[in-house]
Amino acid sequence: MNLADVNALSPTAFVDAFGDIAEHTPWVAEVAAIARPFATREAMVDAFQAALARAPRRDQEALVRAHPDLAGKAALAPDSRKEQAGAGLGTLTSEELERFTDLNARYRERFGIPFILAVKGATKFQILEAFSARIGGGREEEFLTALAQVMRIIRFRLEERVDG
Secondary structure, eight states, X not given: OOHHHHHHSOHHHHHHHHTTTTTXXXXXXXXXXXXXXXXXXXHHHHHHHHHHHTSOHHHHHHHHHTSOOTTOSSOOOHHHHHHHHHTTGGGOOHHHHHHHHHHHHHHHHHHSSOXXXXXXXXXXXXXXXXXXXXXXXXXXXXXXXXXXXXXXXXXXXXXXXXOO
16 A cells, blocks of 8 residues: 555545554554555554554553563464564474463563564564563563564555555
8 A cells, every 4th residue: 555545545544544553452553543645654654653652651551561472372463463573483393382372471571561572574583582681670660661662564464454
């Protein structure tokens, strides 16, 4: 889709087209739509990221918690499935899957949120390295890191859907 098409969408059509960008949290698209017309794709990305950054903490937390565990068994949204498969998480050995499962559980127990990493372009080894590096961090630091990673995911997904 090109930017002219994006700008021409009704508010409802915009949310229909982009309501899943932030892990099936349509309010992000609803808020971003207010910033139209977008002069550039970068301005569109900025609008989505600003919507998340300015949201009340409870809404940010709900969005973070809506993300699936990496290499988990939950049903994934199409974008998440594609991103995780691209990082090799669909072809883990049983030992690797066990390690991801253990790290996911420990991370959720420690921080109360899923481990979030924008996996596009990463390998399973890089993801495990990030997991190990972040699991010892502080609660607020990890929440802010999770939000930053969600913003990266939003960028990647919009760049994939909207022509530059």
